[in-house]
Amino acid sequence: MNPDPFFQLDRVIHEKGRLSIMSLLAATPDLSFTELRNLLRMTDGNLTRHLRTLQEAGYVALTKTFHNRRPLTTCALTSAGRKAFQNYIDLLEQIVRQNRDS
């Protein structure tokens, strides 16, 4: 077995909660904070914490606007985030393939 793909896994994306957020955002142009929270059944605090980590890594952009006078936070992958996620999924695929062959 080649251990290299494991070393290359991006720690920011590998965490389960963030992996699910990245995966949802990769499938859509953007999602509101509330949509993400409901889809992932996360607490506000948990989602906020993960989004901050993803934002600091440059993978997710948050946009704050108002909708019917209520604040609306929209979350979307940046192009760096999309690329990093693609790379991560490629590594997962290598890991799955290695383990199917062995």
Added chain:
Amino acid sequence: MNPDPFFQLDRVIHEKGRLSIMSLLAATPDLSFTELRNLLRMTDGNLTRHLRTLQEAGYVALTKTFHNRRPLTTCALTSAGRKAFQNYIDLLEQIVRQNRDS
């Protein structure tokens, strides 16, 4: 996107270091502590810590013997470990497939 596979990922196996250990052990009947450490370029302390977690989960069995009068620790997956790892790889495959489709 179906978020269920993410929630089901086994936290014990998902951690990068432990994932690489499980993956190596899944490919062989057993490996010595020294072989694992050299293949994974881990420190003794790190490998010991991860093996303890895997042992407590019932996924890895450690056998201590002597070889040329020197202590030898052999590591192998238990059948529960093999099953849990198989299940984990199946989930990764679902995640990869979902993200290829989207």
